[in-house]
Amino acid sequence: xxxxxxxxxxxxxxxxxxxxxxxxxxxxxxxxxxxxxxxxxxxxxxxxxxxxxxxxxxxxxxxxxxxxxxxxxxxxxxxxxxxxxxxxxxxxxxxxxxxxxxxxxxxxxxxxxxx
Numbered sequence: 001x002x003x004x005x006x007x008x009x010x011x012x013x014x015x016x017x018x019x020x021x022x023x024x025x026x027x028x029x030x031x032x033x034x035x036x037x038x039x040x041x042x043x044x045x046x047x048x049x050x051x052x053x054x055x056x057x058x059x060x061x062x063x064x065x066x067x068x069x070x071x072x073x074x075x076x077x078x079x080x081x082x083x084x085x086x087x088x089x090x091x092x093x094x095x096x097x098x099x100x101x102x103x104x105x106x107x108x109x110x111x112x113x114x115x
Contacts, residue, residue, distance in 0.1 A: 001084060002083060003063075004063065004082060004083060005084075006059055009092075009094065010058070012084075012092045013057035013109070016109050017055065017056050018055065020051060021109050022051055022110045022114060023049075023076060023109060024049070024050075026044070026103075026106045027044050028042075028103070028104060028105075029042055029104065049114055052071055052076070054071050056069075064079070067094060067107055069109075078096070080104055081105065082095065082096050083097060089110070090110070092108065092109045093108045094107045
């Protein structure tokens with residue numbers, strides 16, 4: 001993965017708009033490490049292979065970045081994004097890594113289901 005370039009990521013987001021795609025969205029703030037500190041409140045969200053059609057999408061910010069995908073009746077939204085990759089399968093992978101390099105958020109778009 002490489003640091004986000006808004007122009008490159010926006011181009012890829014636009015390429016998926018208006019067609020049926022699969023979304024992977026995941027957040028974590030260390031849910032698996034909460035046992036090390038009982039006072040730490042851990043939370044996360046995970047959805048994989050949600051089939052959607054989004055009308056348009058946008059990536060904004062000064063870094064970390066925010067990306068939103070506008071659907072007919074709602075939004076898909078991820079905040080804290082720092083890196084991206086268009087992988088060998090043509091999937092757009094967006095991730096947000098914390099200061100230790102650990103993933104905190106992922107938003108991925110694919111024309112085929114994620115395995």
